[in-house]
Each structure stands twice: as structure tokens, then as C-alpha cells.
Amino acid sequence: MIRYLARRIGHGILMLFGVSILLFLLFQAAPGDFLSEVRLNSQISPETVAQLRTQYGLDQPLPVRYWQWVKSSARGEFGYSFAYNTPASTLLWPRARNTLLLSVPALMISWLIAVPLGVLVAGWKGRWADRLFSGGTSTLLALPDVLIALLALLIALKTGMFPVGGMTSVGAQSQGPWAWLLDLGWHMVLPVSALVVGSLTMILRHVRTSVGEVLESSYMRAAEGHGLPRYRLLFRYALPAAANPLISLFGLSVALLLSVSLLIEVVMSWPGIGPLLLEAILARDLFVVIGAVILATVFLIGGNLLADLLLYALDPRIRRQA
Amino acid sequence: MTSSDLGLSKTEPLLHISALSVEYDASGGELVRALRDVGLSALALLRLLPRNARVSSGSVEYRGRNLAEFSPSQLREMRGGEVALISQEPALALNPVLPLGRQLADVLLAHNRLDRVAVSVRCNEMLREVGFADSERIMRAYPHQLSGGQRQRVAIAQALICRPRLLIADEPLSALDAATQAEILELLLRLKQELGLAMVFITHNAGVLSTLVESIVVMRNGEVAARATMDELQSSADDYVQGLLSPQKSLMSAPRRSSSSDGARPLLEIHSLSKKFVQRRMLSRKKFVVQSLEGINLELREGSTVAVLGRSGSGKSTLARCVAGFEMPDSGEILTSGEKRGPRRMVQMIFQDAATSLNPGFTARQIITEPLEIARWKSGPERTSRALELMEEVGLDAAWSSRLAGEFSGGQRQRLALARALAAEPRLLVMDEALSGLDMPLQAQMVRLLMELQVRHGLTYLYISHDLNFISLFAQEVVVMEGGRIVERTTPAGLCKSEHPATRELVEASERLHAPGVEATA
Known part of the structure; x- marks a missing residue:
């Protein structure tokens, strides 16, 4: 039974690697990246775009980028959000919880x-x-x-x-934990x-x-x-x-x-x-x-x-x- | 069904059935007014008819009260408590995911208020009564861990644990092999005497009845054909009754090959044939080897019939599949007409279960013409007329040629399979338990047909079976297999004198069941 479980979990980890590699390849094959739209903005100079590209590591070859991502995932960050300027995990966890x-x-x-x-x-x-x-x-x-x-x-x-939409009412949290929970339940x-x-x-x-x-x-x-x-x-x-x-x-x-x-x-x-x-x-x-x-x-x-x-x-x- | 009484006491009949008719809704939706299937009558006795059948007229009375008037809770009390049912297929009568102890205890608790200790004591007692020495183990076991015979014992324990007055046994033996059938029959006989049970015993094998029952009701096409004791029935002149009681009689007059076929050349030669199956699980190094055939030598002469006998798992079917070319042997060789790779069409196979070996979506004509199409035999219209000929030859009405395979009965389907095999104009027919799914009279009819065809076309038969039905009338040579080897070669007459334990077991089981065809021909 324990051997069976270990084998299943091993298969699962292999599958995660497979899925992530596939995702990287797909994004590589898709035209454009995060900076494509930035470049269309005439107020940002090409030099800034190039600098951003280096900063985000988008100029690196694919295997290097993948390796960087694996290392960051091992730290629990799952890469970096370009749009929000934070590690992806800080965006994902609360959203997943919700x-x-x-x-x-x-x-x-x-x-x-x-x-x-x-x-x-x-x-x-x-x-x-x-x-x-x-x-x-x-x-x-x-x-x-x-x-x-x-x-x-x-x-x-x-x-x-x-309530129509949203997760909490404004100011619900200030009225104590029970009121907040009730409000949350009402929204749910x-x-x-x-x-x-x-x-x-x-x-x-x-x-x-x-x-x-x-x-x-x-x-x-x-x-x-x-x-x-x-x-x-x-x-x-x-x-x-x-x-x-x-x-x-x-x-x-x-x-x-x-x-x-x-x-x-x-x-x-x-x-x-x-x-x-x-x-x-x-x-x-x-x-x-x-x-x-x-x-x-x-x-x-x-x-x-x-x-x-x-x-x-x-x-x-x-x-x-x- | 006209009125009939069943019961022990002379004064008050336990069960009274009068003018009962059951309508059965056949697939198309039109109602066929008949007790199409004797099994339905057993279910009607407990008001357990499937949804597409209903009682159209008449009544079943239990101790003077019409069953139709029972309220649901009264019905529930009667079922299992007063009248119990054993059904045909022991593998399917028990819930596959519940331990047997639970299933037994639930029947007890449905009719009695008992505490846990009393329930456990009673269940263990009952299991010992039906012949389990290790009742504790059986209580914890699941159905798939038991053999067919053991499961039927548990089903009997379930039926009898509340001490019913009447037991309805619907073909309780037909799904079991011959040796197990004899054991279960003995058990039922003993319990019937010990518990003073009244019993309705439904069977197609008249041989088992003489020891078990006082009076016999013979049913034909949903109607009562005769009602008498065994002795009276035996002297009956009715062909149908005689066909049921001693189906082998109809074979006495069947044509058979005149001379012994000693002079004929061998059609099939098998030299030191071996086959083993290796089961291997994925990602595991453990191997599990089944030696299915080991050093088989066999010779079939043109126009002869050789029977291969053995219990389940003795390698009979693997032999059949090797001869028919479905399996490649590991070593040894199979020669047909002296050639290593004779034409495929020369050897045809008939399978045990016609229901699954015929495509239910094909019409009879399509099924029979298929081998002809594969062989590119003549033109379409000629193939059709050949198919109609073949249907007539195997005793099917050619007018049914556009019926779907699923609309034929079990016996008719096996005839259809035979017609399909004959279409390829084979010289050797391999029959793998081809008759075991049929009841005795149907088996006799099929054997007769096979004998006629053998004479007409000079066919050679390799007949594989786990019982000895009709062997003596049908086969010239008998081969007994056990554990993948041929352990004995003899003639049908020599079977009864055999000393080998495997052969003795088969013969004794058949004798206890009074199966026809064991006795030597004159």
C-alpha cells in the first residue's frame, strides 16, 4: 500500500514537470509576450523595453528560463508576476483560497x-x-x-x-470576527x-x-x-x-x-x-x-x-x- | 398454469395457484401472453416479477389468501420469512460489495428482533448446517472469494435462516459443474427432510427429480403439460414428456456412421503440443506462469467424433483455441490433412455462449453470409440463397432470415452459430462446450442434428465438455484432461470402468445427477 502511494505520488511529480514544460513551450510558440504591448506605448523608449526584458529575464534562452522558474518554484514563489511586480505565489494563494x-x-x-x-x-x-x-x-x-x-x-x-457581487461588504471586518464571518457567508x-x-x-x-x-x-x-x-x-x-x-x-x-x-x-x-x-x-x-x-x-x-x-x-x- | 396445490398437510394447502397467466413484454413492446419462461412463474409466486411482466389473470394464494391482496409489509414478511427463494445463478444472488455475514444477518434481522450475539450465533449455526466447517471465515468473506458451489450454499443459508415453510428453488443447479451439482442436490435433500420444508423445484434436468420430489408438474410453452409422479410420467406416451425425462431416447434412432472409421486417414494430428500463459503485472518483476497445455498428442480420423472431457481449468478450451488457430502453441505442431498450415476454413469453431458469439445487431442472413463474403464466394444473391439453405439444414425457419440475432432463443442461436460454421464448408468442427448452455431436451436435439450433419457431410468433430451428457451416443473416443495433460484415453463404454481419479470424479458426478448418456450403448 505504501509502495503504491509512493509510486502514485512519484507519477504525480513527473506529471507536474511534464505539464510545466509543455506550458513553457506553448507560451514560447505563441506570438508576443508581456512586453509586446508595452512596446506599443510610444511614451516608453525602446531602451527601457530592452532593459525591462533583461530585468525579467525574457532575453534568456528557454531552458535557462525554465530552470530559473523551477528554482523559484522550489522557493515557493512560482515565478514573478510582470503586471503586479510580486512573486506569483502571493497573488495565487489568496485567490485559490477564495x-x-x-x-x-x-x-x-x-x-x-x-x-x-x-x-x-x-x-x-x-x-x-x-x-x-x-x-x-x-x-x-x-x-x-x-x-x-x-x-x-x-x-x-x-x-x-x-448582496450583488463581491466577497465582503465595506467595513465588515471592523465589526469583529463574527460579523465578518456572517457577512462573508451572506456573500457566499x-x-x-x-x-x-x-x-x-x-x-x-x-x-x-x-x-x-x-x-x-x-x-x-x-x-x-x-x-x-x-x-x-x-x-x-x-x-x-x-x-x-x-x-x-x-x-x-x-x-x-x-x-x-x-x-x-x-x-x-x-x-x-x-x-x-x-x-x-x-x-x-x-x-x-x-x-x-x-x-x-x-x-x-x-x-x-x-x-x-x-x-x-x-x-x-x-x-x-x- | 391451471390450478395446482403444493404443500405438506392434506387439510390446508400452503400454496394454491389457479389459472395464473403472466404477460411478458417482449423487446418490441407488444405483450406476449404466456409464461414465456418458467423462471417468471417462480418470481410470480413471490410477486417479484420484473417490470416488463405482469400477472394478467388468475391468482396465487398463500395459505388461502390471494397474494395480490397482500400489503407491502405483509409481502415483506412473507418473503424470506415464510416463503424463500433460491435463484439460478449463485454468483449473482449475493451482493458483491458486502461481507456474507452481513447479508446473512440482514435476512435474519428483517424478520426477527434479536441482539447482536444471538444473530451471530444463529448465522454461524446456519452456515454449519449448510456444510461450512469454518463459518467464521465465511462470515467475513465476500462473494468473489468463494467458489460457485460455496456461494450457492450461502444463498441456501440465506433462504433458510428464518425457517420458511416453503422453498422455491429456481434452477439451483444449472450454473454449477457436475460434481458441485451433486453436492448441492444432496444438501437440499438433507435440509428438506431435517426442516420439513415444502419445496417447489424448477429444473430442466429431470434426472435430479426422482430423489427429491413427490409430484411433478411438466410445463410446456407456459402451460401445464402433465401433472403426475415420476413413475407415472415415465410411462407417459407424450413425446414432450419423454423428451424431458430421457432425452437420450430420441438419439437412439439417429443416423450414425456405419462402419468404424479405422481405415480413414487422420484429418487432425497434434504432436507434443504445449502452451503456457505468462501473466505479468505492469512495473512488477513477479511472473505468474500457467502451464495450460503440456505435451498433448491427439489424432482425429476423418468422420469421427472425439470428446475431450475435464473439469473447469483443465486446459480443454486452450486446446480448442489452438486447434482452431486462435492461439499459437509454444511448441509442438498441429497438422490438418497432413499439412502444417491447412486452409483456415477447414477448421471451424462453435463457442459455448451463442449469445455473445453472434453480433446481436446482425440479422440471421448477415451472420451466415459473412464467412462466404470473406471467402469471396460467388455473388450476393447466391450467398443469400445458400444462407437460407443452411438455415433449413440446421432446423431454422428460413422465413426468419431477417430477424436479428438477439431475437432468437438460446437453442436457436446455437443453431445459427452452427449454420455460420457450416457456411465455410469445414471438415473439422471444434465445439467448445457448445451445448452446456442449453437444457437437456435442447442438447439432445442439437446432438441429433450434429449426428445427421456428420453423416451427410462427412464432418469430423472435436467435442469439448465438462459433463458426460450424450457422450456414449455421440463420441467414438474419449480423452480426459487434467492440469493441461491428457490423463486417459478410452471409449465411452470404457469410461465407467476407468480407474483414474479424474475420470472417476466425472463419471460419479454424472451418475448421481442421472445425466443421460453415461450408460454404455448396446
């Missing part, structure tokens, strides 16, 4: 609602409630996330119950709900399909033939047997924690990684983009590892093989 503040509760709420509801709906298969449900989720699934976010904003504006309600509505339907449908398939199986019929109570059948017998594809899906949603809320953040002006990344890409702020992508990759590797460990823990058949 994004997780949205996506983690949204993920938890979606799964906590979707699993029990999906199991129940699977048990109703063929009845009117199931048809109503299918129609409802299809409609929700067809709604783009942006539309959901805009609808939420509209509700906030019309009712005035929720809309973006988190928009995220939950966006992801809930997909998870629900997976739970329903997966449990529904298990309910058709002969061992469920046998268990029913032994007179087991209905809810025990659904939750203690069908759900664990249907869990494997759901665990993989859960791993995937952990992997997407940093990127799932990009759109919502931009629309609702939440100071997460989304708006930062958008700006950085437009400005060709190389190291901020690379840092954000590397962070997303770390989550991808972690999410998949988590799913595999959960599978190992929950499925006796896999436990035997590993």
Missing part, C-alpha cells in the same frame, strides 16, 4: 443532496415522480451556468435580500447556490442511473425476495454496489475544484482564481498563468488519487487485487 471557499461548500452540498435524492428517485423508477424528475433535471442541465448565475443576480437585485449564498444548481443535476443523474442499474440486478431481486426492508435495500445494498462510478465522478469533481467556478466568479465578481487567470492570460502574465495551471494540475492528481484510495477502501474486489 475559490475553494466557494467550490468546496458547493461540492459538499451538491453531493449531500444528490446521493440520497438520486437513490430515492432510482427507487421510484417508472412512476410519475421519476418522469417529473427526469424532465426537471433535463431542463436544468440544458441551462448554461452563465444563465443560472445571471438569474441568481437578478433575484438578488429584485429582492434586495442578497448566491455564488454557492449557482454552483450547486449547476452541478447537482449532473451528479443526480449519475446516481440515479448507477443505482437504477444495480436495482435491476439479480442480487437485488434476491435480497428483495428475502424480505429486506425497502430503505435498507436502497441505501445499504444498492448504494454501495453502485458506488464505483460515483467515486470516480467524485474524484473528478475534486479535480475540478479550482476551475469549476471560474465563470461564476467572473460573472459575480468573486475575487477567486477565475478573474485573475482571465486578466493574466490577456496580459500574457506568463508565470501567473503557469502557476494557476500547475495548481489545477495538483488538484487533478490529488482528486484522482483520492478516488482511487476511496475505491480501494470501499470495494472488496479491488482491495484484493491491489
Whole structure:
């Protein structure tokens, strides 16, 4: 088991190097860099631009620049933001924290609602409630996330119950930690709900399909033939047997924690990684983009590892093989 | 199904079925009014019908009360508590991700209020009753850690732990190999006597019934064809009943090759054939070698039938795959008509499971013409008429040629596979457990068909099987395999006199199950 973990983590580190090299090559191949736009400004002399180029190390060959970046990453800085004149990490960490503040509760709420509801709906298969449900989720699934976010904003504006955009109210921090937390929570309600509505339907449908398939199986019929109570059948017998594809899906949603809320953040002006990344890409702020992508990759590797460990823990058949 | 009583006491019938009809919704959506499948009737007895089937008329009464009137909680109490069910496939009757102890205890707890100690004591007791000495280990095990026979024992323990009055056993033996079948049958017999169980035993193998049941209901196309004791049935004149009871009788009149084929030249020669499989895990140096075939020598004469017998895992299938050219042997050689690489078409193979060896999206005509197209045989219309001929020859209605493979029944699909194999005009047919998926009367029909075809086309058969059904009527030579080696060569008549333990095991299991075809031909 420990050897397996070590091997997986080793693979993960190799993957990070691969992703970063690929990113450097891609940026190299793309035309222009951060200074291209500076050069268009007639008030800045070519000498200043050349000086900046040397200062940022953009005149060095690619391998040297990559090595510099690796060294700076080892120090925990992940390179240097041209636009903000600070190490990329000081930009990325607080933004990543803000994004997780949205996506983690949204993920938890979606799964906590979707699993029990999906199991129940699977048990109703063929009845009117199931048809109503299918129609409802299809409609929700067809709604783009942006539309959901805009609808939420509209509700906030019309009712005035929720703050429109932003993360905290002005001066909330001065009223003590509890008031600040409450204010933060109040600001989180809309973006988190928009995220939950966006992801809930997909998870629900997976739970329903997966449990529904298990309910058709002969061992469920046998268990029913032994007179087991209905809810025990659904939750203690069908759900664990249907869990494997759901665990993989859960791993995937952990992997997407940093990127799932990009759109919502931009629309609702939440100071997460989304708006930062958008700006950085437009400005060709190389190291901020690379840092954000590397962070997303770390989550991808972690999410998949988590799913595999959960599978190992929950499925006796896999436990035997590993 | 017309009215019938099942039960022990003379005064009060435990179960009363009257004029029961079950409608079964076939794939297309039209309702076929029939008990298409006897298994459905077992499920109807517990109101456990799948969603596409429903009871259209008639009733099932349990102790005088119509099952349709039971409330969900009454039904739940009856299921498992009073009437228990054992289903066909033991591998599929247990939840794969829960420990067996939990699954057993849950059945007990669904019908009784007991504390943990009492539950554990009762479960261990029950497991010992069905023949597990190490009940503690079984309680902690998962289904995939047990063999098929062990799983069927656990399923029986689950069914009987609440001491039901009636046990419905739906083909409890057909998914097991012959030796295991005999063990489970003995267990059921013992428990039936010890617990005073009433039992509905559904099977296609009439041989097992004589020791087990008092009265037999014969069903045909969803209707009751006969109702009698075993002795009465044996003297019945009905062809259908006779076909079920002693399918081998229909083979007595089958044509067979007149003379012994001693003079014929060998069609297939196998010289010191060996094959091993190496399993290697990625990033691991450990190797796992399975010696599947070791020094096999075999000779098939033109027009003869050689049966290869052995338990699961004895290397029979690997031999078949090597002969058919799906596997390359590590050493040794296979000669067809004396040539090292005879034409592929000469050897054709028929697989165990026709359901998976035929593309379900192809029509019967497409399936049969495919080998002809590959061989660029004549033109399209001629290929089609050849396909229709072949369908008639294997006993399929040519009018079905545009049906999809999935719409044929199990026996018909195996005929379709046979027609496909014949299309290539082979001289050797390799049949890898080609009949084991079929019930006895169907097996008998297939064997008869194979014998007719052999005479008509001078075919040679390599027949591979784990049981001895019809061997004596069908094969001239028998080869017994164990652990990748041929351990005995004999004639069907010589099987019963054999001393080798592997052979004895096969023969004894078949005798206990009264399987037809073991007895020597006159």
C-alpha cells in the first residue's frame, strides 16, 4: 500500500514537470509576450523595453528560463508576476483560497443532496415522480451556468435580500470576527447556490442511473425476495454496489475544484482564481498563468488519487487485487 | 398454469395457484401472453416479477389468501420469512460489495428482533448446517472469494435462516459443474427432510427429480403439460414428456456412421503440443506462469467424433483455441490433412455462449453470409440463397432470415452459430462446450442434428465438455484432461470402468445427477 502511494505520488511529480514544460513551450510558440504591448506605448523608449526584458529575464534562452522558474518554484514563489511586480505565489494563494471557499461548500452540498435524492428517485423508477424528475433535471442541465448565475443576480437585485457581487461588504471586518464571518457567508449564498444548481443535476443523474442499474440486478431481486426492508435495500445494498462510478465522478469533481467556478466568479465578481487567470492570460502574465495551471494540475492528481484510495477502501474486489 | 396445490398437510394447502397467466413484454413492446419462461412463474409466486411482466389473470394464494391482496409489509414478511427463494445463478444472488455475514444477518434481522450475539450465533449455526466447517471465515468473506458451489450454499443459508415453510428453488443447479451439482442436490435433500420444508423445484434436468420430489408438474410453452409422479410420467406416451425425462431416447434412432472409421486417414494430428500463459503485472518483476497445455498428442480420423472431457481449468478450451488457430502453441505442431498450415476454413469453431458469439445487431442472413463474403464466394444473391439453405439444414425457419440475432432463443442461436460454421464448408468442427448452455431436451436435439450433419457431410468433430451428457451416443473416443495433460484415453463404454481419479470424479458426478448418456450403448 505504501509502495503504491509512493509510486502514485512519484507519477504525480513527473506529471507536474511534464505539464510545466509543455506550458513553457506553448507560451514560447505563441506570438508576443508581456512586453509586446508595452512596446506599443510610444511614451516608453525602446531602451527601457530592452532593459525591462533583461530585468525579467525574457532575453534568456528557454531552458535557462525554465530552470530559473523551477528554482523559484522550489522557493515557493512560482515565478514573478510582470503586471503586479510580486512573486506569483502571493497573488495565487489568496485567490485559490477564495475559490475553494466557494467550490468546496458547493461540492459538499451538491453531493449531500444528490446521493440520497438520486437513490430515492432510482427507487421510484417508472412512476410519475421519476418522469417529473427526469424532465426537471433535463431542463436544468440544458441551462448554461452563465444563465443560472445571471438569474441568481437578478433575484438578488429584485429582492434586495442578497448582496450583488463581491466577497465582503465595506467595513465588515471592523465589526469583529463574527460579523465578518456572517457577512462573508451572506456573500457566499448566491455564488454557492449557482454552483450547486449547476452541478447537482449532473451528479443526480449519475446516481440515479448507477443505482437504477444495480436495482435491476439479480442480487437485488434476491435480497428483495428475502424480505429486506425497502430503505435498507436502497441505501445499504444498492448504494454501495453502485458506488464505483460515483467515486470516480467524485474524484473528478475534486479535480475540478479550482476551475469549476471560474465563470461564476467572473460573472459575480468573486475575487477567486477565475478573474485573475482571465486578466493574466490577456496580459500574457506568463508565470501567473503557469502557476494557476500547475495548481489545477495538483488538484487533478490529488482528486484522482483520492478516488482511487476511496475505491480501494470501499470495494472488496479491488482491495484484493491491489 | 391451471390450478395446482403444493404443500405438506392434506387439510390446508400452503400454496394454491389457479389459472395464473403472466404477460411478458417482449423487446418490441407488444405483450406476449404466456409464461414465456418458467423462471417468471417462480418470481410470480413471490410477486417479484420484473417490470416488463405482469400477472394478467388468475391468482396465487398463500395459505388461502390471494397474494395480490397482500400489503407491502405483509409481502415483506412473507418473503424470506415464510416463503424463500433460491435463484439460478449463485454468483449473482449475493451482493458483491458486502461481507456474507452481513447479508446473512440482514435476512435474519428483517424478520426477527434479536441482539447482536444471538444473530451471530444463529448465522454461524446456519452456515454449519449448510456444510461450512469454518463459518467464521465465511462470515467475513465476500462473494468473489468463494467458489460457485460455496456461494450457492450461502444463498441456501440465506433462504433458510428464518425457517420458511416453503422453498422455491429456481434452477439451483444449472450454473454449477457436475460434481458441485451433486453436492448441492444432496444438501437440499438433507435440509428438506431435517426442516420439513415444502419445496417447489424448477429444473430442466429431470434426472435430479426422482430423489427429491413427490409430484411433478411438466410445463410446456407456459402451460401445464402433465401433472403426475415420476413413475407415472415415465410411462407417459407424450413425446414432450419423454423428451424431458430421457432425452437420450430420441438419439437412439439417429443416423450414425456405419462402419468404424479405422481405415480413414487422420484429418487432425497434434504432436507434443504445449502452451503456457505468462501473466505479468505492469512495473512488477513477479511472473505468474500457467502451464495450460503440456505435451498433448491427439489424432482425429476423418468422420469421427472425439470428446475431450475435464473439469473447469483443465486446459480443454486452450486446446480448442489452438486447434482452431486462435492461439499459437509454444511448441509442438498441429497438422490438418497432413499439412502444417491447412486452409483456415477447414477448421471451424462453435463457442459455448451463442449469445455473445453472434453480433446481436446482425440479422440471421448477415451472420451466415459473412464467412462466404470473406471467402469471396460467388455473388450476393447466391450467398443469400445458400444462407437460407443452411438455415433449413440446421432446423431454422428460413422465413426468419431477417430477424436479428438477439431475437432468437438460446437453442436457436446455437443453431445459427452452427449454420455460420457450416457456411465455410469445414471438415473439422471444434465445439467448445457448445451445448452446456442449453437444457437437456435442447442438447439432445442439437446432438441429433450434429449426428445427421456428420453423416451427410462427412464432418469430423472435436467435442469439448465438462459433463458426460450424450457422450456414449455421440463420441467414438474419449480423452480426459487434467492440469493441461491428457490423463486417459478410452471409449465411452470404457469410461465407467476407468480407474483414474479424474475420470472417476466425472463419471460419479454424472451418475448421481442421472445425466443421460453415461450408460454404455448396446
